[in-house]
Amino acid sequence: MIKRITIVLAAVLLYFGFNNQVVLGLDFKDIKLGSIVVTDSSVEYTDFRLYAPLASEITLKVNNESEDYSFVMEESEGLWFSRVSTLGNLHGFEYVYEVTTTEGSFDIIDPYAKAVSFDGSKGVILDLSQTNTANWIEMKDVNTRKSKQFIYGLHVEDFSSHQTWNGPENYKGKFYGVISTGTSISGQPTGFDYLNTIEVSHLELMPVYDFGVDTYNPGYEGMFPFSLSRRYAQEQEFDAPIMEFKEVIDFLNQNNMSVVMKVDFINYSNYFYNSMSKLVPDLFISEGVINVDNDFAKKYIIDLFDYYASEFRLGGFSIRNIEKYPLTLIGEIASVVKSANENALIYGGGNYSETTPGYFSPSELKNYEDISLFNYSLRDGLFGSLFNNEDKGLLTGDYSENNLEAVKFALLSSINHKDLDYSKVKNLIYQDQWIASSTYQMINALSSYEGLTLNDKLRLNEFSETYNISKIQQAYLTMFLSGGIPYIYNGDEFLKTREEVIRTEGEDLVCYERLCFRSDISETGHPINWNRLNSNKSMAEYLKTLVLLRNNNNLYSLQFNEETIKNKISFNYDGEGVLGIVYTTGRDSLRDIEKAYTAFNYTGSFKKVTFPKGDSWRARYYTAGRQLLDDGINIDPYGYYISFSIKQAGFSFWVPLLFLVFLFTGIYLLNTFLASLIVKRDGDLSKVKMKGKEKYLNLLKRREDKKVKAGEAQLNKEETKEDSKVVKEDKESDKEE
Structure with a gap:
């Protein structure tokens, strides 16, 4: 119609x-x-x-x-x-x-x-x-290099609402809280200043459009999706949310951070459902769930993406429930977003076990190169599911092949490889269809807004926080050395826990063994206790190292695809819970680095890894293994080892040429020195036997000339002085007469 x-x-x-x-x-x-x-x-x-x-x-x-x-x-x-x-x-x-x-x-x-x-x-x-602020600037593509992209997810209110954030009281939980500078705890930067130190490229914000309630909310069920939430604005003017949000985007862009908006345009509030169902027929398939096959529903969703992409100059969108979008709709969304910003990220996640033909699924990645997907195989392989505490990973004691294959899947960023058995990748739906056209179609995440935190998952498995740091460091190292784009959700990197917010008596709690958590987090949220960062400062420094390693070494920033990956990556195995990976590239023009070998020990005991044969692993960096052996190294529990292979120089005509240059230069300098000794001793240059005698004679002559000139100048000076004395004596004699 x-x-x-x-x-x-x-x-x-x-x-x-x-x-x-x-x-x-x-x-x-x-x-x-x-x-x-x-x-x-x-x-x-x-x-x-x-x-x-x-x-x-x-x-x-x-x-x-x-x-x-x-x-x-x-x-x-x-x-x-x-x-x-x-x-x-x-x-x-x-x-x-x-x-x-x-x-x-x-x-x-x-x-x-x-x-x-x-x-x-x-x-x-x-x-x-x-609504454009005084500092609203033209969109600038601040993050165009894909190999340097690093996404950090957060909820606006959680980020700055805890007392340890130490920012202005009226900015707590607000848009301005995201960009407040000068906040710290015991000298450790918090908030934006912390994000700046770890070089985040994209800041993913949980939904910030109006969800219609004045209480904490993840924002998934929008009531007025075109309107930004007043809850996050400091001022209460009608245009404050939009103006303050633009200030946030402008500030972050000027500090080389792009803003990604997380959206759920499938689920809506009861108000939206009750009112819109009276205006448009067949708009919903159930209460609050929009019918994406309805023509008006498609237009409405496209208009939402178009509005936020063009009016706010966003750096991208994170699409929740992406598997519920028809392929044609995904194509139109990508078109309007890319027309506003050709470098915008578009990625999403969902339950791929419920995909329907004609809707987006992992099997469509090759056909939609502008779309990326969340990849949780690394999380499942290392920790196990964060929604099922019975599920274990390599870092929680299960060294099964399924977990190992899940880690390899992440390292390869789902690109097809001879050493990867898709059928054995843990929790992977459509095993034979997860093949991306490039590594950057994978967003590697270890955690998200929902589920247990990494620290709580480890604590539930009887691990101490001392080892938890090593395990989480190991997990982030694996993630940053994997293909794809790394993603961290706020606070997990410095051992965030959700147990701190459930200490009120009589609350509805969900307990996993000895730890309990609030079942309904919509009222309190997950405020970030920045004191945990202060207590785990090493994690911030560690993240800086990982970002530096990834951004400045082309071995880890190559854009692999199915055609080239066979010759770029190979695996090395050294027993249960140990995985080695060799990255190969062309010869590095600056450092002659040809390959990088990284070995991960995911177990709680020392493990020996053997260096791959045929290479000289001479340059070693970032070791967490103390005992170097002739053919390998013993790696600490939950440790790692990174080594570079240096390209050996072959025979070249430059080698003998340089040798001759140095040889004749040395002979000339030696003879000159000996000649000077002879002349100084005998004063007779005839005894000097060398081809450079004439040059040396000229040198001596120039020196004698300088001495003569210097002597004449001194003589003239003395004569002038003597003449002045005579004149003075004559004057005195005349006075006496």
């Missing part, structure tokens, strides 16, 4: 004066909906457009602080529209639609409203040109 309205709608809109916004033949999906403020030198008006095919009558109600206005809207094939040109610029006016259907009359907030009133009862009209 939507496609049939194109010509009729365009003609009607032209008649009613909408020719500035809609032209004959324009597809419905390209028509802007919502309130659109138009201002130029000659005209100023606001257009209102709402798609509501189930409505029989709609009245637009607009008000400011002193006046209320009503306008009956016109309709054509389900699209309702009105132009208000008598009130000037309506920036800051509130508005609502009074809709009449077969179910009666009711007020509804525009689903395209860019802002919502303080009490959440009305939409607010925005002239977006007035």
Whole structure:
């Protein structure tokens, strides 16, 4: 039905004066909906457009602080529209639609409203040109080199709400809390300053659009998806959320960080479901779950991505439940996002066991090179599932082949390889279909917002926090040396725990063995205790080392694909729980490094690893193994070893040439020295037998000339002095006479 309205709608809109916004033949999906403020030198008006095919009558109600206005809207094939040109610029006016259907009359907030009133009862009209801050700059591609991308995920409120953050009180849990500088605890930087020290390239924010409640919320069920949440704004003006969010983006861009917005445009709040289901038929498949096969639903989702990508110049999107998006929709999303920023990241995750033909799944990676997927095989292989404490990984004592293959899968970034057995990769759905076209289609993550933290997973398995540091360091080393893009969720790298927030008596708790956690975290969240970073400062320094290693060594930043990876990576095995990997590249022009060998000991005991044969492993860095052997090294428990193979220089004509140059230079200098000794002793140059005698004679002559000149100058000086003395004596004699 939507496609049939194109010509009729365009003609009607032209008649009613909408020719500035809609032209004959324009597809419905390209028509802007919502309130659109138009201002130029000659005209100023606001257009209102709402798609509501189930409505029989709609009245637009607009008000400011002193006046209320009503306008009956016109309709054509389900699209309702009105132009208000008598009130000037309506920036800051509130508005609502009074809709009449077969179910009666009711007020509804525009689903395209860019802002919502303080009490959440009305939409607010925005002239977006007035929301740009003084420092709002043109988009600059601050992170174009894929090998240097490093994503750090956080929840805006969690990031700065804990007392140990030590920032301004009125910024706690707010947008400004993300970019506040000068915060620290006992000298250890916290907040943004900490992120800056570990060189984060992309900051992924949990959903920041309006979820309609004034309590902590992960933001997955949007109530007003086009409007940013007031909860994160310091000021309470109607345009504060959008202006402050732009300030955050601008500040981060200027500090070489891109902003990624996490979104869930599949699930919506009860309010959104109850109101929109009365306007558009077949819009939902169940309560709050949108029907992505509905034409209007597709348009709505695409418009959301388009708005945030273009208006806020984001560095990318993290799409929750990506497996629920049709392939055609994914393609259109990628198109609008990339048109706003060609370097934007688009990645997602979900439950791939529930994929449906025609919808996005790992098997489609090769067909959609702009899309990346979360890869949790490294997490499952090293720790086991964070949602099932019975599941173990290499670092929690299960050295099975499935876990080893899961780690290899991550190191290879899912690229097909002769040494990888897809059928044995732990917890991998569609084993034979996880083949990416490039390594950067994998986002390697060890944890996320949901589930246990890494530290709590280890604590539940009777491990001490002393070894937990070594294990988490080992896990991050593996991740940063893997293909793909590393991802860290806020606080897991410095042993965050969620046990700290559940100490109130009588709460609904979920217990795993001896540790208990709140079952409903939506009320308290996961505030980051920055004192844990202060207590584990070595982790911050360790992360800096990993970022430096990855960013400055082309062995770990190559973009592998299926055609080249066979000759770039090979594996070496040295027993249970030990894995070695050899990275090969062309000869490094600066350091002559040809290969890198990394050995991981994922066990709690010393393990010997043998160097791969045929190479000279001379340069050793980043060792956590103390006993070097003739053919290998003993690695500490949960330790590692990185060694570089130096390219041996072959025979070259430069070698004998340089030898002759040094030889003759040495002979010449020696003869010159001996000649000077002879002349000094005998004063007779005739005894000097050498080809350089003439040159040496000239040198002596120049020296004698200098001495003569110096002597003459001294003689003239003495004569002048003597003449002055004679003149003085003559004057004294004349006076006496």
